[in-house]
Amino acid sequence: LxxxxxxxxxxxxxxxxxxxxxxxxxxxxxxxxxxxxxxxxxxxxxxxxxxxxxxxxxxxxxxxxxxxxxxxxxxxxxxxxxxxxxxxxxxxxxxxxxxxxxxxxxxxxxxxxxxYEDETAGAIMTTEFIAIAADQTLAAAMVALRANAADAELIYYVYVLDQAQRLAGIISLRDLIVNDQQKMVQEIMNERVISVQVTDDQEEVAQTIRDYNFYAIPVTDDENRLLGIITVDDIIDVIDDEAASDYSGLAGVDVEDTSENPLKAAAKRLPWLVTLLFLGMSTASLINHYESLVSEASVLAVFISLITGTAGNAGTQSLAVAVRRLAFPDQARTFLSSLLAEMVTGVVTGLVTGVTITLVVGFWKHSFILGSVIGLAMCCAIIVANLAGSFIPGLMARLGFDPAVASGPFISTLSDLTSVLIYFSIAQYFVTSFVQH
Amino acid sequence: LxxxxxxxxxxxxxxxxxxxxxxxxxxxxxxxxxxxxxxxxxxxxxxxxxxxxxxxxxxxxxxxxxxxxxxxxxxxxxxxxxxxxxxxxxxxxxxxxxxxxxxxxxxxxxxxxxxYEDETAGAIMTTEFIAIAADQTLAAAMVALRANAADAELIYYVYVLDQAQRLAGIISLRDLIVNDQQKMVQEIMNERVISVQVTDDQEEVAQTIRDYNFYAIPVTDDENRLLGIITVDDIIDVIDDEAASDYSGLAGVDVEDTSENPLKAAAKRLPWLVTLLFLGMSTASLINHYESLVSEASVLAVFISLITGTAGNAGTQSLAVAVRRLAFPDQARTFLSSLLAEMVTGVVTGLVTGVTITLVVGFWKHSFILGSVIGLAMCCAIIVANLAGSFIPGLMARLGFDPAVASGPFISTLSDLTSVLIYFSIAQYFVTSFVQH
Missing domain, CATH: 1.25.60.10 (MgtE N-terminal domain-like)
Structure with missing residues (x-):
């Protein structure tokens, strides 16, 4: 063709x-x-x-x-x-x-x-905007607009500058068209301009544009000089990237690689898997420490994966909520009060799940002492996993790290360790009561 | 005040x-x-x-x-x-x-x-748009635009209708302003209008607006009559909801509840936790089935959580990529070819992780036979978990279910079951070689 x-x-x-x-x-x-x-x-x-x-x-x-x-x-x-x-x-x-x-x-x-540094307003803004002077009629402004419209990325907002090139006001094209053409720009312009600083983080910019439902927002320096504008289509990319990064944090994998070749994908996932493998080794050596207990009561081995798995699930749930809360901060809740709330949630879910498994194991194994050991261990493990899932991302954010580093697999693997510790400590205490022969 | x-x-x-x-x-x-x-x-x-x-x-x-x-x-x-x-x-x-x-x-x-049904274009569109006739001058169109501009949600695009009220073209306000005012609307309008159907899913609409970087898109019925428009700010909400739902799928929790009271949060999380607990019981009864093997070689208990945990991590990674791929389909890959790619990734990650753990366990426990059993089991468990993470969401989507139902915790718990099965089958086969005393 x-x-x-x-x-x-x-x-x-x-x-x-x-x-x-x-x-x-x-x-x-x-x-x-x-x-x-x-x-x-x-x-x-x-x-x-x-x-x-x-x-x-x-x-x-x-x-x-x-x-x-x-x-x-x-x-x-x-x-x-x-x-x-x-x-x-x-x-x-x-x-x-x-x-x-x-x-x-x-x-x-x-x-x-x-x-401009990556991920700041300056790095995503464009310089193709329309700026006019305040002391002219709307008719004159329209002539200026016509002359520059072809090059601008978005002409829906027209920015009004004072003599010192500082941002003095904003007029929407709608107001420019609807009003009497003999009026002066400064009469109808909106002087309360919502703008962002060139050094602002792109996520703050995204949040402002979403809150106000803007199609674009002006970017100024610290002397309020207009440097550029950021349009909503660039913000959609920021929102996507942000969501993708939260999402990959939860999965412990860089999800940008959906069309990657399989070997590259493996190379990206392996560092995570192997790191977690070594973290998991500490759980294995903990169980190893209790090996004599297991050989005495091999029934304990039956419930290891159930307790670690359930606590891991609870930890992942609480992690997801915590990461989400960091992305969309809730003014009504401080870090401590959300930790407290998470603890209450952990106690309730732990108690319900613990009682359920106590009954199930009690009837299955005809031993309500064994059932209670499993139930108590599970309840405690869930509470601890819940707290870890909620605390760790908040702590990371406070220390200035990316909370997504505390990924889902990391929390699960960590909660494996604490769950096993809780489980065998409790079991050791009660083992004489349920091992008869 | x-x-x-x-x-x-x-x-x-x-x-x-x-x-x-x-x-x-x-x-x-x-x-x-x-x-x-x-x-x-x-x-x-x-x-x-x-x-x-x-x-x-x-x-x-x-x-x-x-x-x-x-x-x-x-x-x-x-x-x-x-x-x-x-x-x-x-x-x-x-x-x-x-x-x-x-x-x-x-x-x-x-x-x-x-x-209109929820989550369709009809449910999120607005009826406040500006429509004009094709057979008038731009000057006349500007008069019509002025008269209606105050009520419209967005006046950046002006829609051109034919006599039968069908969508015949589109003019951006920019073109309307820049061109000679004596020209006819039909001369400068763009006849290749990208529009969506009123029954289209809101996610398709979001994708179209993102791809084309539109500020709004017209919504038509099946006879191409203009019913409304969807603006980009509504699309941002759709993208947010979509990202939140993928995210909650991965975590097995409804993350809308970031500011919920702790008891309600517990009530929302418990159904998941308890369902997964019962699914986890099948893993427990499988281990129970092998209890005599464990009491014979209690060292096997040491590695249960390591194998299930690592396979679960691998499954979560592959799940995240698969769900993401469903959200942003890649034309170059069919379902089968991405399954194949995932299998290659699984084999590579499985082999590397397996060999690593073989060496670690071999040196730690002074038994490379035991090491090989653990390594082989882990390799197989990773490959299976990878395939499940990739296959299940695709299968759900094909069957018309929401792939997010195949959540992260579900895949981890399922992979616990298969991992344990693989582990004990292999261990049983080799148990005589590494249990001397």
Whole structure:
């Protein structure tokens, strides 16, 4: 298709939505892509490059295979935030080489954005916004808007600057259109602008945009100068990443690898598995310590996995709630009060589960003493696992670590250790009562 | 504040952003809220009710405490989708009573939206969009837009209808402003409209909006008549809910309960814990079956929790990837090919972990036969757990169940059973070789 009739192809291709163009592009072989670069202009390619997910591993490869002038032009035509997302994946030499071939202003903008730390407002903002002066009529503002609309990423909000280029107000395009065109901008602008600081964490920005249902939010420096805007589509990516990271924390696996090749996937999972294996060895040596007890009452072995498994499940539940609570803080609860609440939950679930298993084991093994040992051990193990699941992520967050490090498997493996310790301590105390022969 | 100087309060309050007004309102006592309803108009109250999270449990209570005329007026002033979200929480009698006091058109719109099934495009769309005819100039369209802009939820996209009220095209406000005002709408409108069907699942809608980076998407019936639009802020809620449900699936707990009281939390977690306890009993009775083997070689008890724990961890990792893959399907992989990939991953992780533990146990217990038994059992248990974690959610999805039902704790508990079976079968076969005395 690409080779035979370039003009017909161009027409069909350009009728597609840019996201569909991107999907088509991603399905091509290298030879076909090289042809594509000759059929389309840099600006047309940049248009759909804006719609390629910036996590895509192949982006640097695409850039490398383009003539470098074409690549520089294409990046200039993209929205600055997306172009910078691509540049971040390249080495320093390539970045400088590309920036050198761009118009000065674009290169300057990108160089500035490249400096902001990852995961801050500055790193995800774009510089293509519309700013106007306060002392003009709406009609004059509309003329300014028309002139700049084509380049802006979102024209729904128009930002009003004072003489010192500080953010003085905001007008929605709706207000600009609906009001009498002879009114002055400063009359109708909203002076209570909700903005974020360029150094703010991207998750705070996401939370603000969600709370206020904004389509975009202005980003300012500490002197309230407008540096850029962050649009809601970038925030959706942040929310996704955040959810994915909570999720992988719970599973002890980097879930970005859904389409990874199986060997790479194994390489990513093994460090976790082997670390936990060695942590699990401490449980094994604890049981080893009680081996004489087990050989005396081998029935104890029957319930090891039941007690560790149930406590692990309870710990995972409480961990999930704790991590979620850290992501969406609840003003009404302090760390201590949620720990206390978790303890009450642990005692209740522990008691119910403990009594249930006491009865089941009591009838099954015709020994309510054995049943009570299992039940008591399970109750205590659940309470401890619940507390650990709730306490550890909170502690990590307080110490400045990522709470997701306290992953689900880690909590389960840790709770195996405490459960076994509780189980055999209790069993040892009562063993003479239920071993008759 | 509220009681003393109503006028001063009004001025201060109305200067706040509607989300801040909502937060203030949610912090009031009932008596204060009742005063507030007299100080503010129904339309002013409706304005910030749009910003109260529709999951808020207190919404029906707020509506009940308002004079019913006031409540009806307020709901009319809200965006239809948000008003309907509130109505859904009320009983039929109250709904009818409120709808009866609304203007006919609003009542009709809401009644229609109430009929759409939960979690479909129809249930989350709003009917406040801007639609214009194709055969007019842009200048005339701008006049129509000005007249309707105040009521629309989002005016960034203007929808173009043909004579039969079918969706014929779309114009962004940007194009409307930038182009020559004497051009005809049909000349510049985009005829390739990406839309969703009213019966589509909300997750499909979310995916489309994310892929295309839209701020809103039109919703049509099967004859392409425009029924409503879905805006990106509603989609953020869908994405959040979806992430929360995947997350709770992995943990076996409803994580919506982060601020629940501890007894309610216990009541929610217990069904899971007790169900899994009974599933765990099958593992216990399996070990019971091998009790004579354990009393003969009590060293076997030492490694039960290590093998079940490690296999459980591996199963959780593979489950997380599988659930994630179902949420973001990968065209390049079929169900079978991802199962195969997971098997390769399982064999590699199983072999590495197995060899590691063989060496550790071999040196620790001075018996490489025992080490090999543990290693072999662990390798097999990991492969089986990996396959189960990958296969079960896919199977559930194919059978039409929610794959999140195959939660993390469920997979771990199931893998306990298979791991123990594998472990003791292998151990029984070799027991004579490592038990000398």
């Amino acid at each position: 690409t080779a035979a009739e370039p003009t017909a192809f161009r027409t069909t291709f350009l009728e597609l939505h840019s996201w569909e163009q991107a999907q088509f592009f991603l399905g091509l072989e290298q030879a076909e892509r090289l042809t594509l670069y000759t059929v389309l202009t840099a600006s047309e390619v940049g248009n759909f490059f804006d719609d390629i997910d910036d996590d895509d591993q192949a982006l640097p490869e695409f850039l490398a295979e383009m003539p470098s002038k074409f690549a520089a032009k294409m990046l200039t035509e993209m929205y600055t935030d997306n172009a910078v997302d691509i540049l971040e994946h390249l080495d320093k030499g390539t970045i400088n080489h590309l920036l050198a071939q761009m118009p000065q202003q674009s290169a300057l903008d990108m160089r500035r954005l490249l400096h | 509220t009681a003393a100087e109503p006028t001063a309060f009004r001025t201060t309050f109305l200067e706040l952003h509607s989300w801040e007004q909502a937060q203030f309102f949610l912090g009031l006592e009932q008596a204060e809220r009742l005063t507030l309803y007299t100080v503010l108009t129904a339309s002013e109250v409706g304005n910030f009710f749009d910003d109260i999270d529709d999951d808020d449990q207190a919404l029906p209570e707020f509506l009940a405490e308002m004079p019913s005329k006031f409540a009806a007026k307020m709901l009319t002033e809200m965006y239809t989708d948000n008003a309907v979200d509130i109505l859904e929480h009320l009983d039929k009698g109250t709904i009818n009573h409120l709808l009866a006091q609304m203007p006919q058109q609003s009542a009709l719109d809401m009644r229609r939206l109430l009929h």
